[in-house]
Amino acid sequence: MRERPVSMRGIRQLARKDMADAVRERQLHLLCGILGLFGLLFAYGSHQNVGEGLLFFLVFLAPLAAVAFTHQSIVGRRVNHEYSVLLGLPFSRADIILGTFIGRTLVLVAGITSLYVGALIGGFVSATSFDWSVLAIGFLFGLLIGLIFVSIAIGLSAWTESTAVASGGAFGVYLLFVFQLWGIIPDAVAYLLHGFESPSSRPPGAAFFESLSPFDALGNAVEPFSEQLAVNLPLISGESTGSAALYQEPWFGGLVLAGWLIVPIALGYWRFATSDL
Amino acid sequence: MPAIELSGVTKRYGEFTALQNLDMRVKSGEIFGFLGPNGAGKSTTIDILVDQVRPTSGEVTVLGEPVQERPVAVRQRAGLLPEQFGPLGEMTGREHLAFALEARGVDDDAESLLERVGIAHASDRPARAYSKGMKQRLMLGIALAGEPELLILDEPTTGLDPNGAREIRQIVREEAERGATVFFSSHILEQVEAVCDRVGILHHGQLVAVDTIEGLREAVDVTGELTITLDSTANSISDAVAAIDGVGTTAIDENCLTVGCTNRAKAKVISTCLDAGHSVLDIETQPASLEDLFAAYTRGETDA
Numbered sequence: 001m002r003e004r005p006v007s008m009r010g011i012r013q014l015a016r017k018d019m020a021d022a023v024r025e026r027q028l029h030l031l032c033g034i035l036g037l038f039g040l041l042f043a044y045g046s047h048q049n050v051g052e053g054l055l056f057f058l059v060f061l062a063p064l065a066a067v068a069f070t071h072q073s074i075v076g077r078r079v080n081h082e083y084s085v086l087l088g089l090p091f092s093r094a095d096i097i098l099g100t101f102i103g104r105t106l107v108l109v110a111g112i113t114s115l116y117v118g119a120l121i122g123g124f125v126s127a128t129s130f131d132w133s134v135l136a137i138g139f140l141f142g143l144l145i146g147l148i149f150v151s152i153a154i155g156l157s158a159w160t161e162s163t164a165v166a167s168g169g170a171f172g173v174y175l176l177f178v179f180q181l182w183g184i185i186p187d188a189v190a191y192l193l194h195g196f197e198s199p200s201s202r203p204p205g206a207a208f209f210e211s212l213s214p215f216d217a218l219g220n221a222v223e224p225f226s227e228q229l230a231v232n233l234p235l236i237s238g239e240s241t242g243s244a245a246l247y248q249e250p251w252f253g254g255l256v257l258a259g260w261l262i263v264p265i266a267l268g269y270w271r272f273a274t275s276d277l
Numbered sequence: 278m279p280a281i282e283l284s285g286v287t288k289r290y291g292e293f294t295a296l297q298n299l300d301m302r303v304k305s306g307e308i309f310g311f312l313g314p315n316g317a318g319k320s321t322t323i324d325i326l327v328d329q330v331r332p333t334s335g336e337v338t339v340l341g342e343p344v345q346e347r348p349v350a351v352r353q354r355a356g357l358l359p360e361q362f363g364p365l366g367e368m369t370g371r372e373h374l375a376f377a378l379e380a381r382g383v384d385d386d387a388e389s390l391l392e393r394v395g396i397a398h399a400s401d402r403p404a405r406a407y408s409k410g411m412k413q414r415l416m417l418g419i420a421l422a423g424e425p426e427l428l429i430l431d432e433p434t435t436g437l438d439p440n441g442a443r444e445i446r447q448i449v450r451e452e453a454e455r456g457a458t459v460f461f462s463s464h465i466l467e468q469v470e471a472v473c474d475r476v477g478i479l480h481h482g483q484l485v486a487v488d489t490i491e492g493l494r495e496a497v498d499v500t501g502e503l504t505i506t507l508d509s510t511a512n513s514i515s516d517a518v519a520a521i522d523g524v525g526t527t528a529i530d531e532n533c534l535t536v537g538c539t540n541r542a543k544a545k546v547i548s549t550c551l552d553a554g555h556s557v558l559d560i561e562t563q564p565a566s567l568e569d570l571f572a573a574y575t576r577g578e579t580d581a
Contacts, residue, residue: 002347003349003350007349013379017365021366081363082365084361085362085416085419087352088352088419088429089352089419090349274331
């Protein structure tokens, strides 16, 4: 009888190890220090709308931190032959992927918490008033977009045997969105299909494709919680058309976010679980 | 129930065949030596035993568990010393062993394990900074954690000085006395000969022979070599030497006579040289090489 692919005990021990690795390698100190200081200075210097401003920066910083601290987390240990040791102990490959994901999640939570704690301290010093609900919503959605990039970076790291592919891939995906190249993809495809000429109108489905960006999905999903936060979000490729299409509904945004959170790590696990280590 | 059972295991990497239709059975409670030159497929076999590598075809059972369906159960009950290993993050030696004990769900103290594998003096240093031999000892400690029913040791004595190798063999004997099965790979004949009950010899991904240690000794005995340097050309006595019971091969290079023979025949070879009026300037003996051993076994097969 085939055994269960995951055990809570194994995942817990590996998540604790992953977190401890981040502490021993001083990654956690670095991340919390930088983000904490950033939050402190930012809130100290700005006297209003701290919550909106923090989420604005978090949309850039959380994915960047996630990619930077995660892209080597599987493949790096694989090429160091750490898994030859771990898979001599009663762990499964799923335990490794999920344990690492949870460990990196905790690292990211610690970093983002530092950002907000820093901001609260800076804000109190400069007597700034906070909108607490905006802060809380911003924290959660900032964490969510960060976790999506943890999933992408772990997925790539588990997929490949090359540390260069893992880092190039993870930073590449990040830059794809930061440089707002995602929204250009449908136009580029149409350009190629029209024999290197720009078609007179946007290709059909372009707006739908844009809504599949995790950043557009974030904007759509945040809207019912705080319109104020949603309109200030950066990196959104789709234009607001006024009449909201189905794929611009908040629930659809939530679905897209869930997809980005689950699919990359699931694909990476599938490849990791079926290959020779 | 056999501790390890492989039937018809083949592993291909693209065009290259690492293992070809391997059938092997290791009995419960024995010390099994898995012998073969580098590149014979020993590590591939071991990686398959713990499901780090999947065979192209064939069935693998370890401690009665089908490894591909139940790898965690196998890893719970079998301790592994892999051929290539990396320390876990920046953990110290003590943290490594505590981690392994926790993983196996054992409430033991890491201290006695640290002492047993001889790294207690370095237990609080990061294992990354250990020497090759100390890392090897640490990894053996991880394999031993929680008294597993089966120990799978891939070249456990590489990187160790003769003293260290002896300590490892001592640990292997102790584990066998406790009742554990030990599966021990090596490319060095003497390492295996000194401690194993039975030996399997792997060559080019195929099992050339499985034999008891007595059988192995006999085969080794056939292929031991004796080189005698005489004061003048050895041509005149080669026929007399070749006629001695137990002599397999003779080769002459000027004053040097090289004889492949049993240990028992060595004295007779030397006395034949002396009786013929030669002075013996030097005597060298070489133990059988692995290659000699394959030759001995394959010759045996063609004779039969």
